Amino acid sequence: MYRFDHILVCLDFTNMDDALMRYSNFITETLQPKRVSFLHVMQEHGIPRKVLAKLPELDQPLPVLVKEEIDRKFQQLVTQRDGVEYEVLVKEGYTTPTILEFTRDEEVRLTLMGKKIGFKGEGNIVRKIASLTPSSVMLVTEKTVPELKKIHVRMNFNRSSEIALKTAVRLAEYTGAKLACHNVFRFPIKYFAQPEFVSAGKFAEIEHELKQHNSKEYQHLIKHLKLEAQHIPCQYTFDKENDEAQELFNFAVKDDADLIVIGSKIKSELNEIILDRTSEKLVGVGKDIPVLIVKDRKPVLGFLENLFG
Template identity: 25%
Template sequence: MYQIKKIIVCLDQSEMDKTLVKFATFIAKSNQSKKIYFTNIIRNLSIPKDVLAEFPNLIDNMVEERKSQMKQVVKENQDPDFNISTAFIVREGQLSKKVLKLANEKSADLILVGKKTSIPGSGVISQRLARRASCSLLIVPENSQPKVKKILVPSDFSDYSKDALEEAIEITEKNDGKSEIVCQNVYSVPSGYHFTGKSYEEFSEIMLMHAQVNYKKFIRKIDTKGHTITPLYTRDEDDDPVVDILNKAKEIEASIIIIGAKGRTAATALFIGSLAERLIQINNKVPLLVTRPKGKNAGIIEYILEI
């Protein structure tokens, strides 16, 4: 996986900003990143022309005020001993469009956004960013703590699952091998199993065996760099693998969930995968990293048309 050199952090003047600044510092320190862009997007301003004529510095003053507030929250929540180049960017417009445009301009490696459940404020539209960003996206629920003690990687043994597991291995490398990686496969018993003459439990064993064989093939393609990967197989009983993933994350006290974005070509760029889509929707407890090989999102065509 590529090194995270440039990080975009989406602030919105809420309590969520403190958590995001701490996460950004944690990530930048472990990756020896070069720059963090703290950004705030002001929603479209509808200020009459006659008002602007009377107060020509109104918008400039508003922008400077936002930048001052951002600088203050960063100063209060960033490790004072950590020195990294920072920039403070305030723009006007639609949230996801402006963040995507900024990520493209700065050739960002990671976008960092918050996920709110109780904190007031608009936040940032994570799903839209995950679909269209040309880099990875980290979604941080409120009150999360920046740590990587246990990493949960849901896997269907595909190429994008490979991306996610390689990212987990890279994180473990940077954490001096102190992170524990759990690779979870959620399998199910097909509804027509009874036509085979097998019982539900018998066919469940067959599906489990196939999952174990596929994992062995999958892991042979990956350089684990000497780190232990713990495979975990979960039988889906309610046709909702995301619930199984989140339950397992809670059970093992996962620090982060890492999943690969499905889109890798022009035809699939806007489809990050139903699993990732639903994880983004309903997960509000565990930081979620949606990985995408930098520059691989051919959805840039739609992005250009929409900006």
Template identity: 25%
Template sequence: MIAIDSMMVCLDLSEIDEKLVAFTRSICERLPVKKVYFVHNIKTYELSDDFRETFGDVDLSKEVEANIADIVAEQFAGGCDHEILVSEEPNTELMMADLVKRYKVKLTVLGKRMSGKSTGALGTKLLRILPCSILVFPETARFNIASVLAPIDFSDASLHALRLSKSLTDQLGLQLEILHVYKLPTQYFPLISEEKAIKKAEEVVNGRFRELQKRHQEIAGVPYLLVRAAGKSTAERIALQLRKGKHGLLVLGLKGNNPIPSLSLGSVPSKLYNMDINVPLWLVYSEEVIQ
């Protein structure tokens, strides 16, 4: 069973905060969550001279905390135990990473505005630095999740995400679909028949699925789909399947085995995060990777 002892919600005082807090409440209604931390960091060095001159010695932290408290009171009614944390640190990412370690946060919820409204720079940094799983909620997403898409590449990270997806769908009574995107070595066409290459590739992948189902009986009955990349990236094919299958949640595993932080996120999760997809994206680490 999936249970979350500690969850962090990153707020930025934008219009998405209300949706993010309401989404957090819906998580608490569906899953056992012990405590939620609503977090905001004030970068005081970014405040203009005009602001300082106009408002003088106003206690900005207290004002921000009061603003967040109003949103929480309105959108989190009936939620679990919670606390509001407002800080004034020069580096937001490091501050939040410290909170994750200090409060043993298992899941961070992060809002995402569409690309025309935001560069997504802070979100990308948080994905790379936070030592916990992250649930990204786009501003256009909905709360009523009925089905989950779990793409796998047969790596340990994707299999961990698949097992979590199966536990989640069993726990909440949701539908689950597994997706694998495969590519053909097109440099050998027309030396070999494209039709034969597709048939052979799908035979190999189907064999890997049969072996996977033998090792993990719990997913034996879960439907899976093979999709050829066919000139598109894996991330683009996943995004297309999301829209086609009308899924409400995308779950991806993060490897986290690269010693260089900027490279540890992986190309597919990074590309999907930067796309304007309309469903929540759950990026999960295994406990072994986090440790």
């Protein structure tokens, strides 16, 4: 796992900022980065001068006043650690491209964003940035407790799962959290498009065989990473509803997990970078457990180079 040396906290000038600033204290203490940036992007307001003249309290440009308000909250809520460089930035422009350019140019390794559960917000910008940014992304809600006692890792035995597990192991070393993996599997649709035509006994037999196969795959991966399987148990769940994200979330809730770590398999289609379906659904509203999407930077950086030049 590469070090999270530069953490970006994305602010939107709402009450969500308070939760993000408080959680950033925990993340900074845990990951020990060299730099933490707090960024708010505001669209160019374009208020006519005649209107501004009637607002004497706006004795400075609006971005300056917004930054002063964010600075005030920053001083109240953020505990500044020795050896860490902090900065509060307010930029004018379109939110998504401004954040993406910042993460690319400033070599951001982890982007911390809010996933609103109670507060108003549809999460469209969060989904776009989570898809396109080259950095890993952590999503927390306004109710997230700043602690890591139990971490769940999505496991499907590919390169992205390996990266996710390595990251989770490092987080556990920092926090003392317990780890568990979760493999959600289903029958290959190509061969079992109509499972109702397979007898119940045969269906159960095939499910058992797939679980046994995946268990061997897990043991192989654990051995490859030189980890102890007894310290990182793996749950195997048959996905009856073809909704891996919901199965991952359900088990995490049942097991009182504080974080779901998922290695995202990036797909490039029609010159766009998109998250895999499970990652995208975990980013969406309605799931109040924090999610860490761990990325391989290279393919996304290549896309951004073509996009922004």
